[in-house]
Amino acid sequence: MSTKSIFAPQKSANILPVNGVQLSVISCNLKSDSKPDLMLVNMSEGTAVAGLFTQSATTAAPVDWCKKILNQSDARALIVHAGNANACTGKNGTELVKETTKFVATLLDCHKNQVYMAGTGIIGQIIPAYQIINKIDELFNNLTDDAFELASNCIMTTDTYSKGISKIAKFGEQNVIISGIAKGSGMIAPDMATMLCFIFTDAKINSEIIQKLLNRANVKTFANINVDSDTSTNDTILLFATGKIDLEQPITSENDLQLEDFEKKLTEVMLYLALQIVKDGEGISKFITVNCSGAKDENDARAIALSIAESPLVKTAMAGNSPNWGRIIMAIGKAKRDINKKKLKVQFGPYVMAINGGPVPTVDMDAVKKYLTCKEIYIFVDVGIGQRSSTVWTCDLTHAYIDINADYKS
Amino acid sequence: MSTKSIFAPQKSANILPVNGVQLSVISCNLKSDSKPDLMLVNMSEGTAVAGLFTQSATTAAPVDWCKKILNQSDARALIVHAGNANACTGKNGTELVKETTKFVATLLDCHKNQVYMAGTGIIGQIIPAYQIINKIDELFNNLTDDAFELASNCIMTTDTYSKGISKIAKFGEQNVIISGIAKGSGMIAPDMATMLCFIFTDAKINSEIIQKLLNRANVKTFANINVDSDTSTNDTILLFATGKIDLEQPITSENDLQLEDFEKKLTEVMLYLALQIVKDGEGISKFITVNCSGAKDENDARAIALSIAESPLVKTAMAGNSPNWGRIIMAIGKAKRDINKKKLKVQFGPYVMAINGGPVPTVDMDAVKKYLTCKEIYIFVDVGIGQRSSTVWTCDLTHAYIDINADYKS
Numbered sequence: 001m002s003t004k005s006i007f008a009p010q011k012s013a014n015i016l017p018v019n020g021v022q023l024s025v026i027s028c029n030l031k032s033d034s035k036p037d038l039m040l041v042n043m044s045e046g047t048a049v050a051g052l053f054t055q056s057a058t059t060a061a062p063v064d065w066c067k068k069i070l071n072q073s074d075a076r077a078l079i080v081h082a083g084n085a086n087a088c089t090g091k092n093g094t095e096l097v098k099e100t101t102k103f104v105a106t107l108l109d110c111h112k113n114q115v116y117m118a119g120t121g122i123i124g125q126i127i128p129a130y131q132i133i134n135k136i137d138e139l140f141n142n143l144t145d146d147a148f149e150l151a152s153n154c155i156m157t158t159d160t161y162s163k164g165i166s167k168i169a170k171f172g173e174q175n176v177i178i179s180g181i182a183k184g185s186g187m188i189a190p191d192m193a194t195m196l197c198f199i200f201t202d203a204k205i206n207s208e209i210i211q212k213l214l215n216r217a218n219v220k221t222f223a224n225i226n227v228d229s230d231t232s233t234n235d236t237i238l239l240f241a242t243g244k245i246d247l248e249q250p251i252t253s254e255n256d257l258q259l260e261d262f263e264k265k266l267t268e269v270m271l272y273l274a275l276q277i278v279k280d281g282e283g284i285s286k287f288i289t290v291n292c293s294g295a296k297d298e299n300d301a302r303a304i305a306l307s308i309a310e311s312p313l314v315k316t317a318m319a320g321n322s323p324n325w326g327r328i329i330m331a332i333g334k335a336k337r338d339i340n341k342k343k344l345k346v347q348f349g350p351y352v353m354a355i356n357g358g359p360v361p362t363v364d365m366d367a368v369k370k371y372l373t374c375k376e377i378y379i380f381v382d383v384g385i386g387q388r389s390s391t392v393w394t395c396d397l398t399h400a401y402i403d404i405n406a407d408y409k410s
Numbered sequence: 411m412s413t414k415s416i417f418a419p420q421k422s423a424n425i426l427p428v429n430g431v432q433l434s435v436i437s438c439n440l441k442s443d444s445k446p447d448l449m450l451v452n453m454s455e456g457t458a459v460a461g462l463f464t465q466s467a468t469t470a471a472p473v474d475w476c477k478k479i480l481n482q483s484d485a486r487a488l489i490v491h492a493g494n495a496n497a498c499t500g501k502n503g504t505e506l507v508k509e510t511t512k513f514v515a516t517l518l519d520c521h522k523n524q525v526y527m528a529g530t531g532i533i534g535q536i537i538p539a540y541q542i543i544n545k546i547d548e549l550f551n552n553l554t555d556d557a558f559e560l561a562s563n564c565i566m567t568t569d570t571y572s573k574g575i576s577k578i579a580k581f582g583e584q585n586v587i588i589s590g591i592a593k594g595s596g597m598i599a600p601d602m603a604t605m606l607c608f609i610f611t612d613a614k615i616n617s618e619i620i621q622k623l624l625n626r627a628n629v630k631t632f633a634n635i636n637v638d639s640d641t642s643t644n645d646t647i648l649l650f651a652t653g654k655i656d657l658e659q660p661i662t663s664e665n666d667l668q669l670e671d672f673e674k675k676l677t678e679v680m681l682y683l684a685l686q687i688v689k690d691g692e693g694i695s696k697f698i699t700v701n702c703s704g705a706k707d708e709n710d711a712r713a714i715a716l717s718i719a720e721s722p723l724v725k726t727a728m729a730g731n732s733p734n735w736g737r738i739i740m741a742i743g744k745a746k747r748d749i750n751k752k753k754l755k756v757q758f759g760p761y762v763m764a765i766n767g768g769p770v771p772t773v774d775m776d777a778v779k780k781y782l783t784c785k786e787i788y789i790f791v792d793v794g795i796g797q798r799s800s801t802v803w804t805c806d807l808t809h810a811y812i813d814i815n816a817d818y819k820s
Contacts, residue, residue, distance in 0.1 A: 058743030058751060088739040088754065090768025123736025124769045233743050312722070312807075313815055320816025326533025329498040333468030333643055341468060344498065358500025359534045397722075399809050405723055406730025 006375065007279035007287055008161040015148035015179050016166040019202035020044035020242030022143035025154040028135045030083030030121065036154040038132060040139040041078040041198070042108060047242045049075035049116070050211035052218055054235035060087030062117040063234055065097045069113045071207065075240055076114040077104050078198065081132060082155045082183070083121040087233035092126045099129045100136070107140050118236045120183060120196050121157050152181035155196055158404060159183050163276040169203070169265040171258050176203035176245045178262075180269045184277035195277055197222070197237040199269060203262060204243035205251050212254035213263055214239045221270040224302065224392040225278050226309045239266075278393045283401030286318050287376045293389035294345075294382035300337040301390035304383060307335035314379075315397035321372040323365060325353040332381060343384025348372060416785065417689035417697055418571040425558035426576040428587050429612035430454035430652030432553035435564040438545045440493030440531065446564040448542060450549040451488040451608070452518060457652045459485035459526070460621035462628055464645035470497030472527040473644055475507045479523045481617065485650055486524040487514050488608065491542060492565045492593070493531040497643035502536045509539045510546070517550050528646045530593060530606050531567050562591040565606055568814060569593050573686040579613070579675040581668050586613035586655045588672075590679045594687035605687055607632070607647040609679060613672060614653035615661050622664035623673055624649045631680040634712065634802040635688050636719045649676075688803045693811030696728050697786045703799035704755075704792035710747040711800035714793060717745035724789075725807035731782040733775060735763040742791060753794025758782060 021043055025036035051070045053063050079100060086093045101115040108115075152162035164181040184195025205213075214237065222237065249258060279287055290308045295301035308314055311331040317324045325346045332339060346354040351368045353360060371377075431453055435446040461480045463473050489510060496503045511525040518525075562572035574591040594605025615623075624647065632647065659668060689697055700718045705711035718724055721741040727734045735756045742749060756764040761778045763770060781787075 054743075055746060056740070056743030057746050057749050058739050058754070085736070088736060088751075088764060088767060088769070090752070090766055092768060122734075123739050124764055125736075126769060126771075233740055312811075316812050316815035319812065322816060324532075326495070326498060326535075329468050329533050330466070330643055333464075333466030336465060336467050339467050341498075342500070344468070354498060354534055356500055357498060358502060359498070359536060361536075397812065399812055401722075402726050402729065402807065402809055402812065405726035406732060 004160045005280045005284055007284065012149060012162065013165050015152065015164040015181065016177050017145040017148070018177050018179050018200040018242065019244035020047065021200045021240070022145050023147040023151050024139045024142040024144060025147060025150045026135050026139050028081070028131050030081055030127065036150065037082045038135055038139065039080045039151050039154045040104070040136065040143065042143050043076055043240055044242050044244060045074065045076070047075045047240050048205060048207040048210055050207060050214040050239045052214060052237045054233060056233050058088060058233050060085050060119060060234045061089060061093035061097045062086055062119045063236060065101065066116050066118070066236060066238070069116070072113045073111065074114060075116055076108055076110040078116040078118070078238065079104055080118045080155055080196065081127070082119070082157055084119060084125055084127050085121050085123045085234045086119040086127060087123040089124065089126050096127055096129050096132065100132050103133050103136055107136065116238055118196055118234065118238070120155065120234050123233060148179055148181060155181065155183040157183065158282060159280050161280060163273055163280070165269055165272045167265040167269050169262040171203070171247050171262065174245060174247060176201055176262065178265055178269050180273055182273035182277060195222070195235055197270070197273055199237070199239045199266070201241045202244040203241055204246050205241050209251055209254045210239050210241050213259070213266060217263070217267040217270045220267055221274040224390070225274050226306060226392060226394045275393055278395055281395035282404045283398040284395035285398050286396040288318055288379060288394050288396065289377070289391060290379045290394065291389060291391045292381050292383065294343070294384045294386060295388045295390070296338045296386040298388045298390055301388050302392065303337055304332055304335045304381065305390050305392040307331045308379060308381065309392045309394035312397055315394070318372070318377060319396040319398045321369060323348065323353065323368045323372060328379065328381060329354070332383065338385055340384035345382040345384070347380040349378045414570045415690045415694055417694065422559060422572065423575050425562065425574040425589050425591065426587050427555040427558070428589050428610040428652065429654035430457065431610045431650070432555050433557040433561050434549045434552040434554060435557060435560045436545050436549050438491070438541050440491055440537065446560065447492045448545055448549065449490045449561050449564045450514070450546065450553065452553050453486055453650055454652050454654060455484065455486070457485045457650050458615060458617040458620055460617060460624040460649045462624060462647045464643060466643050468498060468643050470495050470529060470644045471499060471503035471507045472496055472529045473646060475511065476526050476528070476646060476648070479526070482523045483521065484524060485526055486518055486520040488526040488528070488648065488650070489514055490528045490565055490606065491537070492529070492567055494529060494535055494537050495531050495533045495644045496529040496537060497533040499534065499536050506537055506539050506542065510542050513543050513546055517546065526648055528606055528644065528648070530565065530644050533643060558589055558591060565591065565593040567593065568692060569690050571690060573683055573690070575679055575682045577675040577679050579672040581613070581657050581672065584655060584657060586611055586672065588675055588679050590683050592683035592687060594690070605632070605645055607680070607683055609647070609649045609676070611651045612654040613651055614656050615651050619661055619664045620649055620651050623669070623676060627673070627677040627680045630677055631684040634800070635684045636716060636802065636804045685803055688805055691805035692814045693808040694805035695808050696806040698728055698789060698804050698806065699787070699801060700789045700804065701799060701801045702791050702793065704753070704794045704796060705798045705800070706748045706796040708798045708800055711798050712802065713747055714742055714745045714791065715800050715802040717741045718789060718791065719802045719804035722807055725804070728782070728787060729806040729808045731779060733758065733763065733778045733782060738789060738791060739764070742793065748795055750794035753792070755792040755794070757790040759788050
């Protein structure tokens with residue numbers, strides 16, 4: 001495994017238990033180091049569920065399964081394997097999902113359409129069904145409400161540290177908990193999610209409404225991150241609401257004023273986890289925030305910011321502390337959105353490099369170069385045509401990215 | 411400068427003079443090493459011209475100029491500077507083009523709308539007009555029909571070798587010459603051209619017809635190459651036909667049967683130059699041909715092949731001789747085109763890695779790994795839904811790419 005990212009938090013987050021959620025982890029030898037790689041989550045009856053999935057055309061078998069069962073009924077379980085994606089595994093892959101969810105359903109005395117599944121890891125290797133199914137009894141017998149940290153470790157692949165967080169949201173006088181875990185490091189491009197993320201809350205909110213809240217939070221968080229512009233076959237975000245905390249006034253709409261703090265905290269949980277994924281981006285040496293303003297609409301602003309965040313020439317320049325802002329002009333251009341070339345502005349942190357579509361001759365290049373040696377860099381661009389803006393987050397492209405990916409899998 | 415690409419031709423091509431075309435080169439100190447960086451081409455009266463340009467929204471000043479004058483009249487001159495792109499240079503950049511073309515027009519006794527201009531190099535640095543204009547007299551006095559090789563060297567930037575070729579095309583008993591030069595190594599993505607390429611012929615064919623021939627040849631050549639998915643502000647292909655060789659039967663349509671050999675040879679010239687650009691891709695250690703078959707239409711086939719060619723995870727796997735074909739599945743998926751997941755096939759050279767949407771268990775992995783150490787790799791995919799196919803060309807992503815781009819420009 002690679003050295004831990006320099007952006008890893010100093011200490012692990014304390015992830016709070018959620019009423020109605022029990023977890024356990026075990027090794028089924030999908031990871032080469034015998035670390036836990038199989039996770040079972042059991043949720044109480046009546047758990048609402050919302051999901052978002054990769055838009056890839058080569059979705060993995062567990063993604064196909066979740067998309068099929070979402071909206072059919074409440075959720076009772078989630079089973080996740082790490083180290084193998086169960087993608088491009090033909091009939092075997094579909095069978096594995098069928099057998100596993102059936103087995104879990106029998107144990108929990110529920111319907112298989114209440115059992116969600118996700119996977120992450122190598123694409124194109126078949127997992128023999130027994131390898132997972134043999135372990136489910138033991139997982140079931142060890143369920144506990146206190147295993148979130150173990151779970152966040154279990155789902156890691158090329159991640160160099162585990163990712164989890166809790167927030168407490170208020171509904172009037174009542175507190176509800178939102179706890180989330182995520183994994184992701186490479187194959188990260190913002191097309192929905194590009195990673196695994198599981199969020200649990202004990203608030204009582206129905207599936208239809210939490211789906212809308214999830215969609216709204218997603219476009220401000222996971223949709224705006226990028227590590228390497230590659231999109232996974234397995235991206236999955238699932239949000240489960242066990243309903244154990246019954247709210248004084250039932251929530252009947254996603255715009256219910258009671259939801260204000262909950263939506264804010266949910267977005268904070270998702271933003272934290274999304275940024276943790278970038279901060280653990282394969283080979284990262286710099287964390288980069290790109291803000292595009294002056295765009296016609298938010299879509300254009302996001303497309304331009306992402307074009308900058310995705311550009312290997314911008315990312316290598318950042319790795320090399322190079323004030324080559326011309327590459328940012330290039331990346332703005334290749335987004336092919338409406339801009340005013342004569343009003344373009346480019347800024348590295350506080351330093352304006354270009355204004356009115358041309359260079360600033362008086363910029364103090366020594367100061368700029370010093371700024372670019374910082375671990376956290378801000379790139380601001382203004383495209384001079386409107387009032388809308390968007391922020392995205394990315395990392396630089398370093399030798400370590402190549403080392404990791406030239407060697408991943410024998 | 412970087413070491414010469416391992417794919418550089420053993421010896422420089424012999425680029426044949428073209429009737430009605432004279433060239434000269436000089437240094438105007440845009441390149442740091444005082445090598446020639448300014449080129450003038452003079453063409454005889456009545457020269458037809460066709461062009462293709464970057465679709466970037468942040469086009470450089472010379473590109474804006476060429477787009478404006480194309481189709482206005484015949485061409486008499488081309489002036490090209492290397493080492494500075496004259497992009498994002500505001501009013502100064504536009505002025506430079508205006509002053510330079512006017513000066514050249516006066517010397518050649520033609521209209522400024524007959525003077526084409528192109529640039530390549532650093533974005534966002536202003537070139538003082540005198541730096542170019544002071545050299546034009548000398549360029550003019552040294553025009554010769556025998557300077558194609560000097561010209562192909564003059565337009566290089568991060569290229570590690572010069573790129574040029576000639577072909578002779580037959581119109582019945584008559585021979586015409588097609589000579590082309592090109593430059594390009596980084597910031598190469600297939601959105602029209604992504605580089606500079608100038609092609610000259612002495613055939614008598616009008617502008618309207620050579621434009622159509624150029625478009626048709628482009629979609630089989632420059633449109634299908636990729637180095638790093640970044641698109642330049644300065645991409646330009648210009649095709650000039652001096653008309654010095656009068657054809658027995660005038661050409662009245664792009665589908666005239668007389669054009670058969672000419673179009674074939676033009677496409678060969680463009681394919682050779684396009685592949686030379688990939689073979690000089692920044693940091694290249696492997697030349698990779700990606701063929702997608704079984705697609706619904708050619709657009710889908712091309713989009714899928716390009717998605718594979720652009721993927722940093724595929725490119726780093728190829729750099730590391732890694733048979734991780736799962737990344738090819740990922741890249742097929744992220745193109746989001748119509749495919750049949752159950753019929754997907756992936757092949758490295760002769761080795762079928764996946765068939766019917768799942769892995770081939772019997773593949774001889776030692777043989778595959780040995781194959782992947784070759785300098786030229788073929789990736790074949792079949793998406794199982796139709797009859798159309800497309801081929802694109804790319805290179806791997808290596809440490810050398812990062813070295814070159816973390817350091818380019820102080």
